[in-house]
Amino acid sequence: MRLEECKQEAWLCNHCSMCTQTVSDEAGFYRICPVYEQLRFEDSSARGHNTIAFYLLNGTLKYSGEVAECIYNCTTCAACEEICKPFGNLVAQMGGTALKTIVPPIMNAFGASFDPVLSVEILEAMRADCVDLGLQPEAIKKIAASAEENHNPYGEPHADRVRWAEGLDISQTADTVLFVGCNAAYRKQEIALSSAKILKGAGIDYAVLPGEWCCGSPLLRAGNVDAAEKMIRHNVDLLKEKNVRRLVTACAEGYMAISRDWPKVAGDLPFKVLHISELVAQLIKAGKIKLKRRIDSKVTYHDPCHLGRVMGVYDEPRDILKAIPGVELVEMYPTQHAAWCCGAGGGLKDTNPELAMAIGTEKIPLIKETGASVLVSSCPFCKTHFMNVLGKARETIEVKDITELVAESMGV
Amino acid sequence: MKEAERKKLARDLEAIVGEKFVRAEDVIRWTYAIEDFAGTFFHPLSDKYGPPDLVVKPHSAEEVSKIVKLANGHKVPLIARGGGGDMTGAATPLKKTGGVILDMTDMNRVLDFQEGLNAVRVQPGIRWGELHHELAKKGVTSGVRGPHGFLGAALGGGISGNCFSINSPKYGWLNENILNLQVVLPNGDIIETGSLANTRVKDWYYRYCNGPDLVGIFLGAAGAFGVITEFTMRTYPIPEFSDTLAYTFPDIDSELKFAFKLEWHGYVTDLWGIAYYTLPDSIKKIIAPLVGERDIAIFATEAYDRDIFKAQKKAIDKMAKEFGGIALPVAGLTRALGISIKNETEWMGGGTFGKVMGPNGSDTCSIAHLPQWQKVVGKALEIMKKNEDALSGSVPLIGAEHFFLFAQILGRGGISNTFAMTPANFMDPEKVKQAQDMYNEIVESYMDTGYAALYRIGKESQFLTKRFKPEYIAFMKAIKKTLDPNNIMNPGVLGLGLEEGE
Numbered sequence: 020m021r022l023e024e025c026k027q028e029a030w031l032c033n034h035c036s037m038c039t040q041t042v043s044d045e046a047g048f049y050r051i052c053p054v055y056e057q058l059r060f061e062d063s064s065a066r067g068h069n070t071i072a073f074y075l076l077n078g079t080l081k082y083s084g085e086v087a088e089c090i091y092n093c094t095t096c097a098a099c100e101e102i103c104k105p106f107g108n109l110v111a112q113m114g115g116t117a118l119k120t121i122v123p124p125i126m127n128a129f130g131a132s133f134d135p136v137l138s139v140e141i142l143e144a145m146r147a148d149c150v151d152l153g154l155q156p157e158a159i160k161k162i163a164a165s166a167e168e169n170h171n172p173y174g175e176p177h178a179d180r181v182r183w184a185e186g187l188d189i190s191q192t193a194d195t196v197l198f199v200g201c202n203a204a205y206r207k208q209e210i211a212l213s214s215a216k217i218l219k220g221a222g223i224d225y226a227v228l229p230g231e232w233c234c235g236s237p238l239l240r241a242g243n244v245d246a247a248e249k250m251i252r253h254n255v256d257l258l259k260e261k262n263v264r265r266l267v268t269a270c271a272e273g274y275m276a277i278s279r280d281w282p283k284v285a286g287d288l289p290f291k292v293l294h295i296s297e298l299v300a301q302l303i304k305a306g307k308i309k310l311k312r313r314i315d316s317k318v319t320y321h322d323p324c325h326l327g328r329v330m331g332v333y334d335e336p337r338d339i340l341k342a343i344p345g346v347e348l349v350e351m352y353p354t355q356h357a358a359w360c361c362g363a364g365g366g367l368k369d370t371n372p373e374l375a376m377a378i379g380t381e382k383i384p385l386i387k388e389t390g391a392s393v394l395v396s397s398c399p400f401c402k403t404h405f406m407n408v409l410g411k412a413r414e415t416i417e418v419k420d421i422t423e424l425v426a427e428s429m430g431v
Numbered sequence: 432m433k434e435a436e437r438k439k440l441a442r443d444l445e446a447i448v449g450e451k452f453v454r455a456e457d458v459i460r461w462t463y464a465i466e467d468f469a470g471t472f473f474h475p476l477s478d479k480y481g482p483p484d485l486v487v488k489p490h491s492a493e494e495v496s497k498i499v500k501l502a503n504g505h506k507v508p509l510i511a512r513g514g515g516g517d518m519t520g521a522a523t524p525l526k527k528t529g530g531v532i533l534d535m536t537d538m539n540r541v542l543d544f545q546e547g548l549n550a551v552r553v554q555p556g557i558r559w560g561e562l563h564h565e566l567a568k569k570g571v572t573s574g575v576r577g578p579h580g581f582l583g584a585a586l587g588g589g590i591s592g593n594c595f596s597i598n599s600p601k602y603g604w605l606n607e608n609i610l611n612l613q614v615v616l617p618n619g620d621i622i623e624t625g626s627l628a629n630t631r632v633k634d635w636y637y638r639y640c641n642g643p644d645l646v647g648i649f650l651g652a653a654g655a656f657g658v659i660t661e662f663t664m665r666t667y668p669i670p671e672f673s674d675t676l677a678y679t680f681p682d683i684d685s686e687l688k689f690a691f692k693l694e695w696h697g698y699v700t701d702l703w704g705i706a707y708y709t710l711p712d713s714i715k716k717i718i719a720p721l722v723g724e725r726d727i728a729i730f731a732t733e734a735y736d737r738d739i740f741k742a743q744k745k746a747i748d749k750m751a752k753e754f755g756g757i758a759l760p761v762a763g764l765t766r767a768l769g770i771s772i773k774n775e776t777e778w779m780g781g782g783t784f785g786k787v788m789g790p791n792g793s794d795t796c797s798i799a800h801l802p803q804w805q806k807v808v809g810k811a812l813e814i815m816k817k818n819e820d821a822l823s824g825s826v827p828l829i830g831a832e833h834f835f836l837f838a839q840i841l842g843r844g845g846i847s848n849t850f851a852m853t854p855a856n857f858m859d860p861e862k863v864k865q866a867q868d869m870y871n872e873i874v875e876s877y878m879d880t881g882y883a884a885l886y887r888i889g890k891e892s893q894f895l896t897k898r899f900k901p902e903y904i905a906f907m908k909a910i911k912k913t914l915d916p917n918n919i920m921n922p923g924v925l926g927l928g929l930e931e932g933e
Contacts, residue, residue: 030857034467036514036583040536042560043582044567059488059537060454061515062462074461085458 021147021244025140026076032069032136038099039064046107048357051098053378054367062089065099065138072141075148082145087154090145092374095240095365096324101356103135146242155242158369163243166250170232171201181229183208187215193226196263196290198254198277200270201233202399210399213422214269214295220431221302225267230257234268235284236276236325241366248284251276255285269295269422271326271398272364278330294326296397299425300335303342310428313345318424319391320348321382321405322358323398336397336421343428349389351382359385361396363404379408386416397421432484432507432529440505440531444487447497452488452537459486463532467518479890481526483510488534492613492621492660495533499658500619502531502919508928510921511535511654513556513585516578519889521592521653525923533658535587541565542661543634550610550636552663555587562586571666574602587659592888593651595798595848601700601733602667606650610636613661614649617915621660624649636663648910653888653924656914672740673700673733677761678751679725683708683805685754686726691801691845693730698747702730704847709812722759729761801845803882810876811851814869821865889924896926 022029039061041051050056055064062071068090074080101107106122123133149155150163162172170177183204189197197218203211218225232254235247258266266288268274274294282288302308318340326332333355340348353359362368362378386394386409394409394416396402405418432440437455444453454460460482484507489495502509508530512522524530538554539561545551551566551573560582566573575596578584586605588594594605602608611625622628624646626637638646649656680686683706693699705727707715718727732747734740748758799807851873856862877883878894888895896904904926911918911927922928 027858034465034515035581036516037581039514039583040558040561041583042558042564044560044564048560049564059452060459060462060486060534062454062459066515067462070462070465071458073465080457080461083457085456089458 022144025144028137029069029072029141034066037102039066041102047353049353051102053360054092057377063092068142082152087149091156091370093142093365094360094367095139096360097139097328099138100135101328105133147244150242156370159241163246166233166246172237173205175205180204183211184227190226193224194264195225196266197225197227198266198268200273207399210269210420210422213426216426216431220429221308234273234276236272239280251281251284263290265291267293267295267298271323275325275329294332296335300338310343312428312430314343314428315345316393317347317391318393318395319351319389321396322355323401324360324364349391351385351389361401361404363400379404393417395419395421437484443501448489448494455485466522467516479525480523483524483532484529486532486534488537490537495615495658495660496619496621499615503917506917507531508919508922511658513588514583516581516584517889519891521889521924528922544569548636549666550663551666555659556585558583558585572669574667575605591653598701600694608665610638610663612646612649612659614657614659616657617920654921655924655927670733670735674762675731675765677729677759678756679722679727681755683726686728687801687804689754698732698743700731700733704728798883799847800882801847804847807880807882808849811873814872818869821869892926
C-alpha cells in the first residue's frame with residue numbers, strides 16, 4: 020500500500036475540524052473546503068480523508084468503490100493545508116507572507132516542523148492505491164491511457180502539440196524553453212500564443228520543444244504515479260539533452276509539477292523554473308517589457324490554487340495587472356492564501372463535472388461583488404472552468420489569462 | 432445493527448430529511464467514529480468507541496423532533512454532533528450501542544439579533560468563526576471567543592460540553608452567556624426555556640423568569656437530556672481600547688494571587704500564566720537569561736473609554752507590584768507586531784499540535800481553582816517526571832525534552848485551565864500504552880483533588896461521576912429516566928443511559 024509511506028503523516032492529524040469549515044476575519048479566511056461546502060458530510064473534507072487513511076492503515080477499512088468515490092471528490096486545492104499551518108493566524112497578523120519565510124527556519128532550529136499536516140499528499144497516496152487496485156474512476160483510466168499513447172490527457176495526437184505555433188517560426192533550441200503544457204497546446208491555445216508573443220516582444224531568445232510531453236501533474240494528482248514518472252523522466256531527459264537553462268510555463272499546474280514534483284522523480288533540475296507571471300513581472304521592472312496600450316477595465320484576479328497556496332506566487336500577477344495602464348484591480352474576498360478554488364483541480368472536472376461546476380458557481384457572487392468586468396487568472400484550467408461556469412450562468416464577465424492582457428497591452 | 436434494520440431505518444430517516452442527508456456506507460460511518468484525535472485514541476476508553484450505524488443531517492427542530500420519535504420507536508441511540516472536536520467521547524457512539532449521529536452543522540444560521548436586548552439567537556451548528564464574522568458585521572462581539580481559537584468548532588458542542596473560552600476571565604464561560612434554549616426532548620416535544628416559554632413572547636430573551644431555570648439542565652449535559660436546536664446568547668460592544676501586558680513574579684504563589692485579584696477586579700480579558708518550575712529544562716534555559724527564574728503572566732486588558740483604560744493599566748501596575756511583579760515590555764512589542772492575546776491568535780492551526788508540540792501529542796486538561804492550582808499541577812508534574820520514559824520518542828517543541836506543561840489561568844471565579852502535554856510516539860504501541868497509563872494516572876490525580884470539575888462529561892465521565900455523592904447520582908438518574916426512558920440520548924455520557932457495570 021503506497022499509503023504506508025504517509026502513515027506518520029496520517030497519525031499527525033489532530034482531527035480538530037478547522038479544515039472542514041472555518042471562518043477567520045483576522046486571517047482572511049471565509050470557509051475552507053470547497054467540496055465540503057457542497058457535499059456537507061465530514062468524509063468530503065481533509066479531516067475525513069485523513070480519518071479514512073487512518074482506518075485504511077489499521078485495516079479497519081478496505082479500499083472499495085465507496086472509498087475511491089470519496090477520495091476522488093477533492094480538488095487538491097490545499098486550502099486544508101493553509102488553515103492547518105502552525106501558528107498560521109499569528110503569522111498572518113504579524114506580517115503574512117514575509118514572516119512565512121522567516122519563521123520556518125527558526126522553528127526547524129528548535130527541532131519543530133513548520134509544515135501543516137500534508138493532507139493532499141495523504142489523499143494522493145490513497146488515490147495511487149486506488150489506481151493500483153483498479154478502483155479509479157473511468158475518466159482517470161482514460162487520461163492515463165491517453166497519456167501513455169499520446170503524451171497528453173486529451174486523446175489528441177501528439178503530432179498536433181505544436182500546431183498552435185505554425186507559422187510563428189519559433190526555434191527548437193535555446194537557453195530558455197517555453198514549456199507550453201497540454202491545456203494551452205490543445206485547448207486554450209490563445210494562452211500559448213500570448214506567451215510566445217510576450218517572450219518574442221521582450222526580446223528573449225526562446226524555444227518550444229515539439230518533443231514536450233505532459234508535465235505529469237494531471238496523472239500525479241489522480242494517482243497515476245507510474246505513468247506520471249514516465250512523462251517526467253522523458254521531459255527531463257529532453258530538456259537536459261537540449262541544454263536548457265531556463266524553463267518558463269504559463270500553466271499553474273505545470274509550474275507546480277515541474278518545480279515540486281519533478282525533482283522528487285528526476286533529482287535536482289539543471290535549469291531554473293519560472294511561471295510566466297514571475298518572468299513578466301521581472302521584465303516589467305527591468306524595463307524590458309513596455310505596457311503601452313491602455314486597457315480600461317475593472318479587473319479581479321483569481322489565484323490558481325497550485326500557483327498561489329502551493330507555490331506562493333501571489334504578488335507577481337498583481338504587480339503585472341497594476342502596471343497595465345487603465346486596469347483597475349479589485350480584490351475578491353477571500354483572496355490569495357484563502358482564495359476559493361475554481362473547482363477544476365485534482366481531476367474533479369473529469370471525475371465529477373457536476374460537483375466541479377457547483378464549486379465554480381459558488382464563486383460567481385464573489386466575482387460580481389467586485390464589480391469587475393474581467394476575471395483574470397494565470398492558469399489555463401481555471402480559465403477553461405470559469406468560462407464554462409460563467410457561460411452556464413449567462414454572466415457577461417469576460418475571462419482572460421494574464422498572458423492575454425499583457426500581450427494586448429504590449430501591443431504584440 | 433443488522434443490515435436489514437439499518438436499511439429500514441435509513442428509509443424512514445430519508446422520509447424525514449430527504450435522501451441526500453442520510454448516509455450509511457462504511458466510509459461515512461468510520462469517518463464519524465472519531466473526534467479530536469487525542470480524545471478518540473489516547474484516552475482510556477479509546478477501544479470502546481465505534482462507528483455510528485447511520486449519519487443524518489437535520490435542518491430544523493421539526494425534523495429533529497421526527498427523528499427523535501423515530502429513534503424511540505427503534506430504541507436506537509442518538510448522538511448530536513457539531514464540529515466533532517470533543518475530546519471525551521461526547522460526539523462518538525460507543526461500539527456496543529452504535530446509534531445514529533445527528534450531524535447538526537447544517538443548522539448553522541443566525542436567526543435573530545436584538546441590539547436593544549444585547550442578544551443573538553442562533554442555531555447550534557454554527558461554528559465559532561462564522562459567529563464572530565456575523566456579529567462583527569453588526570458591530571458587536573460574543574465576548575467569549577471559543578475554545579482556544581478552534582474556529583471550526585460548533586457552538587452546540589461548546590454548550591453541551593461546558594466550554595470555557597478565550598476571554599472567559601471577563602465574560603465568563605460560554606454557558607454563563609446562554610439565555611434561552613430551544614430543545615427537542617427525548618419524546619420529540621419541542622420546548623423553549625426562560626422568557627420564550629411564554630406563548631406571548633417571540634423576541635425577548637431572558638433566562639431567569641417564568642419559574643425555575645430549566646436552561647441549566649441541558650447545559651453541559653452532553654446531549655443526555657435532549658437535542659438543542661436553537662439558543663440565544665449575550666452580545667457585547669466591541670471594546671475600543673485593548674492591550675497585551677506581561678509581568679514576571681518571584682514565585683507561582685505571588686502570580687496566582689495577582690491573577691486572582693486581577694480577575695476579581697474585572698481588569699483582565701484573557702490571561703496565560705507560565706509557572707517556571709513546571710517547564711522543561713530546555714525552555715528554562717531560554718527564559719532564565721531573559722527574565723530570571725520567575726513566573727510569567729501575559730494577559731489582555733480592555734476598556735471602552737480612553738481615560739478609564741489609562742487608569743485601569745495604572746491600577747494593574749500597582750496591583751502587580753503589590754505581589755512583586757516586574758513589567759515586561761510586551762505591550763510595545765505586541766502592538767508593533769499587530770497581535771493581541773485577546774483575539775483569535777490563540778488559534779494556532781491544527782498542525783501546531785501534531786508537528787510543533789510533538790508528533791501525536793495529546794493533552795490532559797484540568798480545571799482547577801486558582802488557590803489550589805499548585806496542588807493540582809504539582810501532582811501531575813510528579814507523575815510525568817516519574818513516567819518520563821513513556822514519552823520518549825516524541826519530539827516536542829524544543830527537541831530533547833520529553834514533556835512539558837504549561838497553564839492557562841482563566842475563568843470567572845478564579846478558575847484555571849491546565850494543560851499537561853503528553854506527546855508520545857504513536858508508531859510504538861508499547862509507548863502508547865505507557866503514555867495512556869500515565870494519562871489515566873494524571874486524570875485520576877486531578878479528580879482526586881476535587882478541584883477538577885469541568886472535563887470528562889462525555890463518555891470519559893467515569894473519572895468524574897465515580898466521585899459524585901450517591902444522592903446526586905440518583906437525582907440525575909431520576910431526571911434521565913423521566914425524560915429518556917428508552918435511554919436513546921447519547922448513552923454513556925455522564926455515566927447515564929447504561930446498565931450498572933457497562
